[in-house]
Amino acid sequence: MRNSNTKKTPLSALAQRTEEPPISWLMKMTLDHPKVVSLAAGFTDNQSLPVQETLELLEEIFSSRKTGQAALQYGSTAGDPCLRRLTAHDVQALDNNGAPGVYSADRVLITHGSQQLLYIVTECLCDPGDMVILEDPTYFVYLSILQSRGIQCRGIPLQQDGIDLSWLERTLDTLTRSGEIKKVKMLYLVSYFQNPSGITTSFHKKGTALDLLRFYEKKAGHPIYLLEDAAYRELRFDGDDEASALAAVDNPDRVIYAGTYSKPFASGARVGFGLLPEPIATATRRVxxxxxxxxxNLLQQLLAHALESGLYERHLAELQERYAAKAAVMVEAIRQHFPEEVLWDVPKGGLYVWARLPAKNKTGVRSKIFQTALKKDVLYVPGELCYGPDPTRSKPNHEMRLSFGGATEEQIRIGIERLGKVLKKAL
Amino acid sequence: MRNSNTKKTPLSALAQRTEEPPISWLMKMTLDHPKVVSLAAGFTDNQSLPVQETLELLEEIFSSRKTGQAALQYGSTAGDPCLRRLTAHDVQALDNNGAPGVYSADRVLITHGSQQLLYIVTECLCDPGDMVILEDPTYFVYLSILQSRGIQCRGIPLQQDGIDLSWLERTLDTLTRSGEIKKVKMLYLVSYFQNPSGITTSFHKKGTALDLLRFYEKKAGHPIYLLEDAAYRELRFDGDDEASALAAVDNPDRVIYAGTYSKPFASGARVGFGLLPEPIATATRRVxxxxxxxxxNLLQQLLAHALESGLYERHLAELQERYAAKAAVMVEAIRQHFPEEVLWDVPKGGLYVWARLPAKNKTGVRSKIFQTALKKDVLYVPGELCYGPDPTRSKPNHEMRLSFGGATEEQIRIGIERLGKVLKKAL
Structure with a gap:
């Protein structure tokens, strides 16, 4: 690829670090095996995408020249004022009317999906060599951002209600003693129906984690933020909502809240948002x-109209029902076909079941289980991809993320049956 | 903004460097002076935004569940295959059928506006401390990217047909002798109806510039790219199209071509693209x-349908006519109201007239002319904002960018008349 008369790559350190994302070869495998049932993709359910609703909303917007022109013109960097207001209001309502200042429209930044918010926040807080503390396991595309930007990480094991707080404290303490606490910029939590584990962090744990961070700030010499990724919050079909960390009145100015309209409404519309404290709000808006x-603007107007008309909420209720049904199909199939040694939990929201095999049974890309599954035309996300490169532990390699988001009910049944056979043979 | 018990900002070096963009306070001034006629904004013409056309296209897409679902689902990172193919084909057609391999759909990356392409390319090529050579004057939002990312620059004066090549050679030679050539990663040219000068770079100059870069690559030890920003290429209403640098058969693998559908179709739809050589194509796709x-995907499907149906082309023809008319109004008003000492050129495309005052007459934000103009309710972009921080020269401060894009014909007439009075008094 390089020219013979030149010796060095022209690429920046960032570009040289940036690896092909795992999602690319997972998608390629799907294409290379046309009969494969993919329980790997984090796609949203195709049948439930709001085609008719979107048509109605767009006809409303574009049947008037005034609103049509507004949708086709540049807007302001922070986002459409109406959408920012609705967003702040809705998060506040979800949080059971937490302190109003925290949910001010001025603090909202609208982005191209919440992924872009995560990217820009990380750009604004972390230099290469800095450190982010995250969940073990965690959202693997966020790991790609860290890897690309040369950011270190430490993983905190998950319990049924979120990270192990004593482990977090021990980690912060160790980092203080080694002097590395000065590198720590944030704790990243995927706090609702986590990707990949399905676990929801309790409000109590978020508050205690914030208190811990606040204590260790003194050692760090700078604020340490909690980046709360609430991407799956609205995809709840069982149990009650936990308030977000924004509602933790002692430390709301240390919370960065990332949300999205992509998964609850339409991933092709790619609208996400952040609710950000200063100085992060100003820095991220500039970047x-x-x-x-x-x-x-077209996407923002679409979402603003969906929210205002109540159509968003009606669609969401249908979507929750649909995912509940698909989750039930997966649960039923797993009960029927998986060997008893495999542990898993009944999901209460989100898109995933996290299956844990006995530790000796590897599930990674090169494992016999993954390769046999592929031969039998079923694909999952190997658990090892969801662990960051924390040098203080080796990556667990005996888990699998199973998604009931993109596959049809029929495909879920077939996929789990195939996978069950592979597992029964292997275990 | 910072907490009392912490001493350091938590912000990254990038965020600390990133300043409020000039566009923000220009917009704020417009809001603070509600009667102001803004000849500053690079907005596209509101009346000509394709409201009816967009409605037709969206009704076509969303009246079928299949195409509607596709528009609302995730797509692939590089972009919709159909839009990538159409894009490659159209650029090739504009270039009079240059070498096919160069215009392969595989080399196309679809982005949220060409601004995002410029950002990601710069991320992938430049480390802090690296250097980009650019035009004097140049596109000021690109200067914000460089400033934010800690990238140095050198400016090359513009002549009627593009940069002064002997100045470019002298600059490259000086940088070679100082050893700084190793920092030089690219030459950035806004090659059609340049923002802000309106100048179009001749194909001949692009080819010679590429040859020069190729020669100095040996001194640099790595490839030096030409980043050709063709944002205004299709907004031509007079003269012939010049081929892009991609058509320079000797060095097409050193050309990064950035294009956009935002300005020719709808800025609220924010679809841009790049045509990229390896290893840049792979690196930018990953990032x-x-x-x-x-x-x-919704925006990509909209553009693909517009291009395929011929609606894009029909709309573009109307738009070119409209901008030609608005440019004529501005030209006529300038002839009538500006003092003779002010130099300017009749635009053949784009959105701008670049007015040059005698060097002693300052136009910057703090100048009497700018402040008086604001008092008289007319706003322009001060020329000084369009010059990068090149330490080898001081920034010229006697020019103004006048846009006929966003203002109505009536506003253009009034705005230029007001500005003419201010100038006649000042000169």
Whole structure:
């Protein structure tokens, strides 16, 4: 690829670090095996995408020149004022009317999906060599951001209600003693129906984690933020909502809240958002200006109209029902076909079941189980991909993420049956 | 903003460097002076936004469940295959059928506006401390990217047909002698109806510039790219199209071509693209994956349908006529109202007239002219904002960018008349 008369790559350190994301070869495998049932993709359910609803909303927007022009013109970098207001209001309502200042529209930044918010926040807080503390396991595309930007990480094991707080404290203490606490910029939690584990962090744990971070700030010499990724919050079909960390009145100015309309409404519309404290709000808005001046107005108007008309809420209720049904199909199939030694939990929301095999049974890409499954035309996300490169432990390699998001009920049944056979043979 | 018990900012070096973009306070001034006629904004013409056309296209897409679902689902990171193919084909057609391999759909990356492409390319090529050579003056939001990312620059004066090549050679030679050539990663040219000068670079100059870069690559030890920003290429209403640098058969693998559908179709739809050589194509696709997994499918489907149906082309022809008329209004008003000492050129495309005052007459934000103009309710972009921080020269401060994009014909007439009075008094 390089020219013979030149010796060095022209690429930046960032580009040289950036690896092909795992999602790419998972998608390639799906294409290379046309009969494969993919329980790997984090796609949203195709049948439930709001085609008719979107048509109605777009007809409403584009049947008037005034609103049509507004949707086709540049907007402001932070986002459409109406969408920012609705967003702040809705998060506050979900949080049971937490302190109003925290949910001010001024603190909202609208982005091209919450992924872009995660990217820009990380750009604004972390230099290469800095450190983010995260869950073990965690959202693997966030790991790609860290890897690309040369950011270190430490993983905190998950319990049924979120991270192990004593482990977090021990980690912060160890980092203080080694002097590395000065590198720690944030704790990243996927706090609702976590990708990949399905676990929801309790409000109590978020508050205690914030208190711990606040204590260790003194050692760090700078604020340490909690980046709460609430991507799956609205995809709840069982149990009650936990308030977000924004509602923790002692430390709301240390919370960065990332949300999205992609998964609850339409991933092809790619609208996400952040609720951010200063100085992060100003910094991210400026950097967003350099990225793209602001999120496509057409998409923002679509979401604002969906929220305002109540259509968003009605669609969400249908979606929750649909995912509940698909989750039930997966649960039923797993009960029927998986060997008893495999542990898993009944999901209460989100898109995933996290299956844990006995530790000796490897599930990684090169494992016999993964390769046999592929031969039998079923694909899952190997658990090892969901663990960051924390040098203080080796990556667990005996788990699998199973998604009931993209596959049909029929495909879920077939996929789990195939996988069950592979597992029964292997275990 | 910082907590009392912490001493250091938590922000990254990038965030600390990132300043409020000039566009923000220009917009704020417009809001603070509600009667102001803004000849500053680079907005596209509101009346000509394709409201009816967009409605037709969206009704076509969303009246079928199949195409509707596709528009609302995730796509691939590089972009919709159909839109990538159409894009490659159209650029090739504009270039009069240059070498096919160069215009392969595989080399196309679809982005949220061409701004995002510029951002990601710069991320992938430049480390802090690296250097980009650019035009004097140049696109000021690109300067914000460089400033934010800690990248140095050198400016090359513009002549009627593009940069002064002997100045470029002298600059490259000086940088070679100082050893700084190793920092030089690219030459950035806004090659059609340049923002802000309106100048179009001749194909001949692009080819010679590429040859020069190729020669100095040996001194640099790595490839030096030409980043050709063709944002205004299709907004031509007079003269012939010049081929892009991709058509320079000797060095097409050193050309990064950035294009957009935002300005020719709808800025609220924010679809741009790059045509990229390896290893840049792979690196930018990976980084785009970390930014947002790919451009919103809804917007991509809208553009693909517009291009395929011929509606894009029909709309573009109307738009060119409209901008030609608005440019004529501005030209006529300038002839009538500006003092003779002010130099300017009749635009053949784009959105701008670049007015040059005698060097002693300052136009910057703090100048009497700018402040008086603001008092008289007319706003322009001060020329000084369009010059990068090149330490080898001081920034010229006697020019103004006047846009006929966003203002109505009536506003253009009034705005230029007001500005003419201010100038006549000042000169």
């Amino acid at each position: 967003k200006g350099n990225h793209d001046f602001g999120t496509a | 785009k994956g970390n930014h947002d997994f790919g451009t919103a």
